[in-house]
Amino acid sequence: MKTNDTAGARAEQFPSQAQAIWVNHATLSPWPRETMAAVQDYASKTHLQGPLVYSEWMKMANRLREAAATLISAESARDISLLHNTTSGINTLIGGLEWRPGDNVVTLHEDFPSNTLPWLHLQGRGVEIRRVNARAADRPEMELLSSLDDRTRVLAISSVNWIDGYRLRLDELGRACRDAGIIFFVDAIQHLGALKLDVVREQVDIVCAGTHKWLLGPEGMGLFYCREAVRAHLQPAQLGWHMLQDRMAFEQPDRAIATDGRRFEPGTPNRLGQVAMLASLEVLLKAGTDTVESAILAHSGHLMTGLDAIKRVELMSDREPARRSGIVNFQVNAGQRARVLSRLREQNVYAIARGDGIRLSPHFYQGQDDMNRVLEIIERSI
Secondary structure, three states: OOOHHHHHHHHHHOHHHHOOEEOEOOOOOOOOHHHHHHHHHHHHHHHHHHHHHHHHHHHHHHHHHHHHHHHOOOOOHHHEEEEOOHHHHHHHHHHHOOOOOOOEEEEEOOOOHHHOHHHHHHHHHOOEEEEEOHHHOOOHHHHHHOOOOOOEEEEEEEOEOOOOOOEOOHHHHHHHHHHHOOEEEEEOOOOOOOOOOOOOOOOOOEEEEEOOOOOOOOOOOEEEEEOHHHHOOOOOOOOOHHHEOOOOOOOOOOOOEOOOHHHHOOOOOOHHHHHHHHHHHHHHHHHOHHHHHHHHHHHHHHHHHHHHOOOOEEEOOOOOHHHOOOOEEEEEOOOOHHHHHHHHHHOOEEOEEEOOEEEEEOOOOOOHHHHHHHHHHHHHHO
């Protein structure tokens, strides 16, 4: 926050700052004021006018696809599907491929259950799931790539680890997968809204992410990006009226399924969630992805430096700049974790236990004084 005007604008947009210091955006984020206002406007118009404003909401959905495409530097809004969450995106991919016994999927050994359970379920269909302990290697990307072969259909990873924020190098993985004709799938729920993502430059084929964390949006909404060349070979896992190319021609038989991202949206959409999601994305895009990423990395770096200076604290997150994200994890002596979390909560600071440590995840709208306050309470609690 370089100026008082900037600080004031952020305080206006995020009044939650007056109530608490929320360093738990990797779990769930407070909404910006613009998001609350957009939902209130939607509720009011729907209450007073009902279906008379339906065309307005359809136009809003198109704006949302454009915003999502801009956020990840996709070539076209046609590549965007509006789904329910990260899990629905993963299952859209799994359900859309024709699996054969002997196929394999390469994924991470310790990933979030959403990016583990659906893949493991494929074992019952004769698909081998290779769970790679990439973090144990000197070069995690090479450890993953060395597990690929000519029967690998998908490399499926989370770009940012949900426990300690470790960040993988997507460009290296994407380039190798593209050369080998392997689908490169990224669970970006701990990435989008905090860090920049360029799906073209980093050669990512499919991305999905729910909006309730770093994207500052509602639960029950998520974006799904699928590159056109891959989308052409991915069959819809669910079927319904909304995915049709001309979905309003109800009496026309044998209608074609849409070829753009709508082909993965089978039924009536969550318009209320879309309204909230668009408002939140527009707040981030207005701030600028460069600005957002810079502020978040500055906060996480400041927390790391401060935690390193506190006795009896062990920093678990990687210090290498290229590996850092918005998540910082640290450990304290046995039996003290609950005490530190309790003291933080007593002072209206919200963090969470993850792994064997405590996870902090600040966002761009906060200030260095907030980070100093968090560090002060931690130090006094030990």
